[in-house]
Amino acid sequence: MNATFAIAGATFGEAVRKRILMVILLVALLIILISPAFEPFAAGRGARTLIISFGFGVIQLAGTFIAIIMCTSMIPTEIERRTIYTILSKPVQRYQFVLGKFFGAVGTLGFMYLMMGIVFLIASRMALGGFDPQILRGLLMFFFQSSLLAAVVLFFSTFVSPLVNYFLSGGVFLMGNLLSSFLETIQRNPEVTPITRIPVQLLTVILPNFANFNVQNPIINPEQMLTDETAYLVQTIGYAIVYIALLLVASMLIFNQREM
Amino acid sequence: MSEIAIKTVNLTKRYSGLWSKQPVDAVKNLNLEVHRGEIFGFLGPNGAGKTTTIKVLLGIIYPTEGEAYVLGQPAGDPKNHYKISYLPENPYFYDYMTGREILTFYAKLFGIAEPERSKRVNELLDRVGLSRAADQPLRTYSKGMQQRIGLAQCLINDPQLLILDEPTAGLDPIAHIDIRDMILDLRNQGKTLFISSHQLSDVERVCDRVAILNRGVMVQLGRIEELLAGGHVEVIADKVPDNAVEPIRQLGGKVSLHDGRLIVEQPDNGTVDRVIDIVRAAGGHIISVKPYRRTLEDLFVETIQGGKNA
Ligand SMILES: Nc1ncnc2c1ncn2[C@@H]1O[C@H](COP(=O)(O)OP(=O)(O)O)[C@@H](O)[C@H]1O
């Protein structure tokens, strides 16, 4: 466990010094900070929806980019610079290396979400007055969404190059966001044959369902009302954890066979 | 405890080329035995397969055929890594960390806890002469300082076996001497050292045994003295009468005589005294006795060129 955390710590230290990630974070923080200035453009209760949606949108976008950019190069860079040789020649199991990398990535995401969350809470308080628990829940959901995405990217990075990984994980993220509503649409349409429907159903089940996490965003999901908040939170977080665990196991199995 | 530190049995590593490229046997049927407590030089030109062999020993890559054992265990078992250490070729470390931080990081990988951890890190920084630069980031270190941090990370677990891949490549001569002294010091402590090199420097000269690898195949193996045996001694004498030549010729070696001037090229095997006795008894006058030793360079060049012609 010691080794895993040492690797996670080193990964975090390296990630927070990566210029591109810091630029994304700073730009996001800046946009969130000035978002209350948009208030006059929406009348009455609309202002609340607009500001919260906008903030969530920025945070989700930043989290997505950070997760993808950080994780595509994490393992390939270690191999390219050969830093991994001295690590694997110590009493470190390969699964500990993968786990350490993932925990480092999640730690970095946690740090980024904390920063963005604090600024978001300050900005929304200034604009709307008062504290909205919806913001905290939303932040939690998007944090788990990014963590799941990080696991997807890390998984691909054990066997494809960073460039291919951008497209693969970007594609999986988009599909995982859109497939479930696409499936609902074609299920409502009686003209769609099972030959079309079944593959879509299959993909929806296999690919990670990123849409689950978007419920807190009133613009992306305006019609969805949560009947039981707690059940939703537990289910979604549970889903993320189980899916992440599966991806990590698969990553470890592939990485074990890998030559460097 | 096994007396063999490293053993490979018919070890072959084949890199299957992508699309157009032919598969390469980076290492072919290698049978190696390194004894505990020795300094073993693993020599060969660039591309000979030295790094490939080392990576197999560490479990960074896997053998295509054959087996490899380190300290009696199958190669690559992380539990065995408590007792070994490795300095890669042109090592690179997380360069945002300071010297102290990187050593602390490696100590954590061994599960070394405080206060022992800080104590060991400080000792090592001192030992490799980096105490003053300890809190500077590695990105500000020179090549020689990076190499010294590399050596320090090798010593953090007080290993029984050190595997050093080209430890002197790209360093200045003073640094070569430093590293050689450190290696001798480690041998005195009973450590086993496995050192690869493509060039010969002061470091390789301290090896007890060397293997020479060429294009994945081991072409020489032995104790340095044995491999370098077969030097010769040249004796030059004057005023030597013709009748002294025959008995000298019978001792073996190359003999030539012109106008009383004798030149004898005699294998370095103790018969030189006899040559001198014969010359003096015959009234000759010895001008010079000059030994020509074979060097590791000679052996290296002969071996590699022999391999090329074959
Ligand atoms: N990952 C790899 N893929 C394909 N060929 C490789 C790889 N690594 C090394 N080789 C080839 O294997 C041979 C031996 O390389 P190496 O072990 O690095 O030699 P050395 O360390 O003795 O200079 C070389 O021909 C090299 O090109």
Ligand SMILES: [Mg+2]
């Ligand atoms: Mg090499």
